[in-house]
Amino acid sequence: MTETTEQHETTGQRKTDTGPHRAPAHVHADQRDGTAREDDKQRQLDGFRVGAEGATLTTDQGVPVAHDDDSLKAGERGPTLMEDFQLREKLTHFDHERIPERVVHARGAGAYGYFELYDSLAEYTRASLFTKTGVRTPVFVRFSTVGGSRGSADTVRDVRGFAVKFYTDEGNFDLVGNNMPVFFIQDGMKFPDFVHAVKPEPHNEIPQASSAHDTLWDFVWQQPETMHMMMWLMSDRAVPRSFRMMQGFGVHTFRLVDAQGRATFVKFHWLPRLGVHSLAWDEAQQVAGADPDFNRRDLWDSIEAGHFPEWELGLQLISEDEARALDVDLLDPTKLVPEERVPLRIVGRMVLDRNPENFFAETEQAAFHLGNLVPGIDVSEDPLLQARLFSYLDTQLIRLGGPNFAQIPVNRPVADVHNNQRDGYHQMRVHQGESSYERNTVGGGRPAQADPSVGYDSAPVNVEGTKLRRRAGSFSDHYTQAALFWRSMSEVEQEHIAAAFGFELGKVGRVEIREGVLEHIARVDTGLAERVGSWIGLKPPEAEPVGPLTASRALSQRHRPGDGSLCARKIAVLAADGLSGASFEHVRRELAELGADVEIVAPHAGEVSSEDSAGPAKPLTAAHSLLTAKSVIFDAVLVADGRRSTDVLRARPDVAEFLRQAYRHGKAIGVWGSGRDVLAAARLNGEQRDAAVGHGAGTPAEEGVLVADGSAAEDAALSEFTAAFGAAVGRHRAWDRTLPAKTV
Numbered sequence: 001m002t003e004t005t006e007q008h009e010t011t012g013q014r015k016t017d018t019g020p021h022r023a024p025a026h027v028h029a030d031q032r033d034g035t036a037r038e039d040d041k042q043r044q045l046d047g048f049r050v051g052a053e054g055a056t057l058t059t060d061q062g063v064p065v066a067h068d069d070d071s072l073k074a075g076e077r078g079p080t081l082m083e084d085f086q087l088r089e090k091l092t093h094f095d096h097e098r099i100p101e102r103v104v105h106a107r108g109a110g111a112y113g114y115f116e117l118y119d120s121l122a123e124y125t126r127a128s129l130f131t132k133t134g135v136r137t138p139v140f141v142r143f144s145t146v147g148g149s150r151g152s153a154d155t156v157r158d159v160r161g162f163a164v165k166f167y168t169d170e171g172n173f174d175l176v177g178n179n180m181p182v183f184f185i186q187d188g189m190k191f192p193d194f195v196h197a198v199k200p201e202p203h204n205e206i207p208q209a210s211s212a213h214d215t216l217w218d219f220v221w222q223q224p225e226t227m228h229m230m231m232w233l234m235s236d237r238a239v240p241r242s243f244r245m246m247q248g249f250g251v252h253t254f255r256l257v258d259a260q261g262r263a264t265f266v267k268f269h270w271l272p273r274l275g276v277h278s279l280a281w282d283e284a285q286q287v288a289g290a291d292p293d294f295n296r297r298d299l300w301d302s303i304e305a306g307h308f309p310e311w312e313l314g315l316q317l318i319s320e321d322e323a324r325a326l327d328v329d330l331l332d333p334t335k336l337v338p339e340e341r342v343p344l345r346i347v348g349r350m351v352l353d354r355n356p357e358n359f360f361a362e363t364e365q366a367a368f369h370l371g372n373l374v375p376g377i378d379v380s381e382d383p384l385l386q387a388r389l390f391s392y393l394d395t396q397l398i399r400l401g402g403p404n405f406a407q408i409p410v411n412r413p414v415a416d417v418h419n420n421q422r423d424g425y426h427q428m429r430v431h432q433g434e435s436s437y438e439r440n441t442v443g444g445g446r447p448a449q450a451d452p453s454v455g456y457d458s459a460p461v462n463v464e465g466t467k468l469r470r471r472a473g474s475f476s477d478h479y480t481q482a483a484l485f486w487r488s489m490s491e492v493e494q495e496h497i498a499a500a501f502g503f504e505l506g507k508v509g510r511v512e513i514r515e516g517v518l519e520h521i522a523r524v525d526t527g528l529a530e531r532v533g534s535w536i537g538l539k540p541p542e543a544e545p546v547g548p549l550t551a552s553r554a555l556s557q558r559h560r561p562g563d564g565s566l567c568a569r570k571i572a573v574l575a576a577d578g579l580s581g582a583s584f585e586h587v588r589r590e591l592a593e594l595g596a597d598v599e600i601v602a603p604h605a606g607e608v609s610s611e612d613s614a615g616p617a618k619p620l621t622a623a624h625s626l627l628t629a630k631s632v633i634f635d636a637v638l639v640a641d642g643r644r645s646t647d648v649l650r651a652r653p654d655v656a657e658f659l660r661q662a663y664r665h666g667k668a669i670g671v672w673g674s675g676r677d678v679l680a681a682a683r684l685n686g687e688q689r690d691a692a693v694g695h696g697a698g699t700p701a702e703e704g705v706l707v708a709d710g711s712a713a714e715d716a717a718l719s720e721f722t723a724a725f726g727a728a729v730g731r732h733r734a735w736d737r738t739l740p741a742k743t744v
């Protein structure tokens with residue numbers, strides 16, 4: 001018997017199974033042709049599912065329980081008896097349900113899927129993951145915020161974690177990255193300091209999941225290496241519309257290693273099919289209240305709806321010689337290599353197509369680690385990366401309660417596991433044999449060492465030096481790339497960055513911290529410092545401009561619109577009893593065909609009456625009342641035709657506020673038929689708008705505001721309107737409408 005056959009302690013069944021409990025599917029990549037395939041992980045997980053539907057309730061010992069509502073007492077009104085083993089077991093288990101949350105990245109959501117390689121990298125690496133084209137390697141991905149606790153809101157200003165576990169046939173490879181390509185600090189020695197500074201302040205544990213407080217900005221002031229990353233953190237990247245609409249980055253430089261041991265530097269980039277899109281800051285703050293699970297729900301819903309999130313993997317491959325010619329040190333994690341300098345080679349795609357079935361068992365117990373490497377992939381000497389190599393395994397030992405967490409279903413490899421690592425808390429395997437050591441003449445487990453052509457080997461990098469605690473001189477420029485980022489932004493993005501600095505520093509109480517940070521900002525760009533200074537009432541100091549610098553188009557979100565698809569974009573249709581059901585159904589159907597999720601928001605939830613006999617056969621249902629739905633949880637808003645409906649809507653202040661807020665947040669707004677009157681009454685932007693402006697099918701009154709006369713009788717006109725509206729939603733936002741009032 002091989003060791004992995006003993007691992008399956010629990011048998012179970014899928015929720016949909018009706019048959020007897022199945023023995024776990026036993027996945028051995030090497031029993032076929034040595035290749036891990038997309039469903040291998042799922043088949044392995046099948047063996048651990050426990051479905052209790054229809055089963056008899058038992059204790060943990062399997063004893064049937066006939067009475068689960070009352071404890072065992074001495075008399076009806078007497079004290080509870082110590083001997084009540086049922087009660088004690090139930091309470092004890094409950095008392096121990098919580099495990100520590102992750103020390104950072106505590107709040108997250110995950111999904112399964114696959115990575116498919118379409119361009120072999122055999123010339124650079126022997127990793128099967130990157131050489132077998134067409135093969136779909138199973139993955140589990142967890143997205144997260146960094147600073148907040150497990151129960152904090154999704155849409156706070158923060159970096160997002162983007163951690164990918166590839167279950168390859170050569171073992172697990174984890175790419176534990178973020179949605180920004182650089183980091184705050186250059187050396188792992190500073191990580192605890194940085195995290196202590198950004199987390200809630202220790203005396204009163206305020207503020208939760210926010211960088212807008214004295215200690216974080218004090219750290220920034222004292223540690224100017226943070227400046228490049230602070231530019232990213234103040235940008236729209238820090239408030240993504242969706243996990244599906246973020247880039248991902250490995251951040252550090254890694255190495256790909258070929259069969260001869262030749263190494264090439266590599267930087268990993270994930271590129272979302274849907275483009276890179278963000279919330280407006282005002283919107284993000286309101287979503288945090290209206291739906292704290294906004295990003296988590298979006299990921300879950302899109303997968304359930306079959307709109308599978310997708311990214312392409314792009315690599316920057318850099319030889320040692322090319323590295324020497326770059327004007328940045330590849331070992332410095334506060335620097336990026338512009339794509340214009342080293343273009344991306346797109347090699348594959350990742351698709352997430354399955355939600356986990358149990359949040360705790362899978363997402364919460366997932367353990368990613370930078371040191372989970374496979375043959376052909378190696379680390380670099382980046383001092384931040386080197387510290388991470390220690391930290392993940394160390395923290396997981398306590399978070400997951402001992403050294404056997406690789407046996408937890410979500411963490412276990414699809415590849416076979418054989419070694420002499422034994423015992424410890426939560427050991428699930430029943431190892432066979434008399435001995436558990438090597439070298440060994442007794443026999444027993446005795447896994448043989450792999451052939452060198454198969455086993456992991458570190459890149460033979462020449463390393464020597466004098467022991468010292470010092471930062472490399474090549475790491476010392478903290479401003480040039482921060483300025484590159486600033487100069488690469490569109491006008492709207494720049495305005496958002498300036499306002500974000502203004503917001504955050506505006507929450508800093510100590511004026512000397514504000515002044516100190518403003519000095520650093522002035523060294524990045526004096527124009528930016530002027531704008532920030534005007535928000536916080538300070539005059540920035542004189543500073544020497546950095547440069548000359550060209551911009552990098554690739555850094556601006558504006559150049560990553562994506563495919564414009566409406567995959568699981570949420571559209572609200574404001575309506576009341578008496579709407580035109582036929583025209584509504586027409587618009588709904590056409591938007592749904594584009595992938596959008598169209599929901600009626602009405603004065604009351606439940607059935608809404610339609611005014612026309614030609615309306616839909618089934619009654620229309622409002623998914624939300626105006627009490628439960630705010631415009632911030634939708635991407636766009638429509639107002640339906642129907643005189644009786646619009647007469648109600650145009651008199652309601654909450655409808656006017658819904659539209660005004662959507663307008664302020666740059667969202668597409670569309671009205672047809674008598675819906676025009678509701679728009680006119682809303683006085684968008686405080687003005688009485690002439691609802692006749694721009695009418696005609698799909699004619700924009702201004703960018704993203706579409707007004708049509710179309711009624712049910714004019715199908716072609718309505719289709720034209722719907723198509724124009726859909727295109728506006730696909731463009732995400734009319735960003736100019738989101739600009740905060742300028743103070744300069």
Ligand code: HEM
Nearest residue numbers: 102105142161162163177178183188191251387388391395
């Ligand atoms: C020396 C610097 C760093 C240290 C010491 C460190 C440490 C940690 C620790 C202890 C965790 C919790 C892990 C767990 O409980 O399972 C964590 C999570 C994480 N870290 Fe880091 N980190 C560092 C830098 C970074 C950087 C630069 C990135 C991005 C490239 C990053 C990305 C992540 C992600 C994505 C997670 C969440 C993984 C998950 O979803 O479970 N960290 N980090």
